[in-house]
Amino acid sequence: MSLLEVSDLDVRFALRQGEVRALRNVSFSLDRGERLGIVGESGAGKSVAAFSLLNLIASPGFIAGGSIRFDGQELTGLSDRALRKVRGNRISMIFQDPMMTLNPVLSIGEQMIECLKAHRRISHREARAIALHKLQQVQIPSPETRLDQYPHELSGGMRQRIIIAIALLLDPDIIIADEPTTALDVTIQAEIMALLLELCEKHNVGLILITHDLGVVSQVTQRMLVMYAGRVIEQGPTREIINDPQHPYTQGLMNALPQMATPGERLNQIPGSMPSLSNLPSGCAFHPRCGFVNDANGQPRRACLEQVPDFVDSGNCRVACHMVAEMLEEEQRLAKEETS
Structure with missing residues (x-):
């Protein structure tokens, strides 16, 4: 049994114009010590999925259905x-x-000690010693001095190390990192992600990394989910998805990376934008932006326009795409003809 199992998670927001489904049948699992990436554009539902795990969704949001099992x-x-x-x-x-x-x-020390004493029955002195040890773990210089300083006295990279230290205070089984390096420059981003990876590996901590940066996901995670308009549309081993993306949306994300463009020309981009969750297109939510919505005869696939795609297995990955399903069926048909 996995440490964390999420099944058919449904999250909604009760608005005046009616309920809006922010997450639709989201399912995934996480083993102890495993690193999972969740990627997608802004509005895909990445952060809502993360907040749902601890029921941190602000009103009027609520979990309407599904299951979240942690350690049974x-x-x-x-x-x-x-x-x-x-x-x-x-x-x-x-x-x-x-x-x-x-x-x-x-001060940093007051916040760390307060967090420890909220969950454990320990003395102030013991809590301060643990806080100091955690600052040393995240490679904070002069940790004794930092404990008595205030957040505004520290740099952005230092503050993010403090946040990681606080996350590690109680030796958790899972850390959820919601775009932890967004506000940092590139060199500090690399340092923070290397530190987070090292700490997770050293202490066998599971990591759920929410980001839009496929480069970070490819370096840090072992498995990944690709989300679009509140649904998971592709999931599987990170290396397989990065090397051979199946879903047209995942292919678009990969092609939009700067290194995929021809030098001196415009960067590739996915046409259009993420649809509003209150007005999703019928069928596959991605079909208005998809370059493969038409079949081999140039006609739109009715299934793409009318039916929400189910998951199909493609290698070690699962993909929710009608085109991929057709291709797999065709491959199976040809394989049967060859053996008959």
Whole structure:
């Protein structure tokens, strides 16, 4: 059994004009010590999926259906008091902007000690010793001095290391990192991701990395999910998806990387934009932007326009695409003809 199992997760927001489904039948799992990437454009549902795991969705959002099982325990429906034993304790989260996460009027040490004492019965002295050790683990220079400093006195990269140290305070089983390097420059991004990877491997901590950066995903994660308009549309081993993307949307993301463009010419891009979740196209949500919506005869596939695609197995990956399903059926038909 996997450490984390998410099945058919359905998240909605109750708005005046009606309910909007932010996540539709999202399913994935995470083993102990495994690293999983979740990628997609802004609005795909990546952060909502992450926040749902700890029921951190702000009102009017709510989990409408599905299951989230952590270490055999069902998390959906748990009271806030019961969830406190999981949040920050066994599952920690690293948010995008450390300045929005850290309290500006408390010193780093006060915040770390407060977090420890909220979950463990330990003395102030013991808590401070643990906080100091965690700062040393994340390679903070002069950690004794940093404990007594305030967030505004630290650089962006230093603040992000502090956030990672806080996430590791209670020795969690899983860390959820929601675009942890967005506000940092490229060199600091690489340092932070290398540090996070090293710590996860050293302590056998599972990692869920939410990002739009396929380069980071390819270097850090072992498996990945590609999301579009609130659904998972492709999932499987990271290396296989990066080397041979099956879904047209994943192919578009790969082709949009700067290194895929011809020097001196415009960068490749996926035409159009992510649809509004309150007004999704019929059938496959990606079909208005898809370059493969037409069949071999140049006619639009009715299935693409009318039916939400089911998952099909392609190698070690699962893909929700009518075109891929047709190609696999054709391959199977030809294989049968050759053997008959």
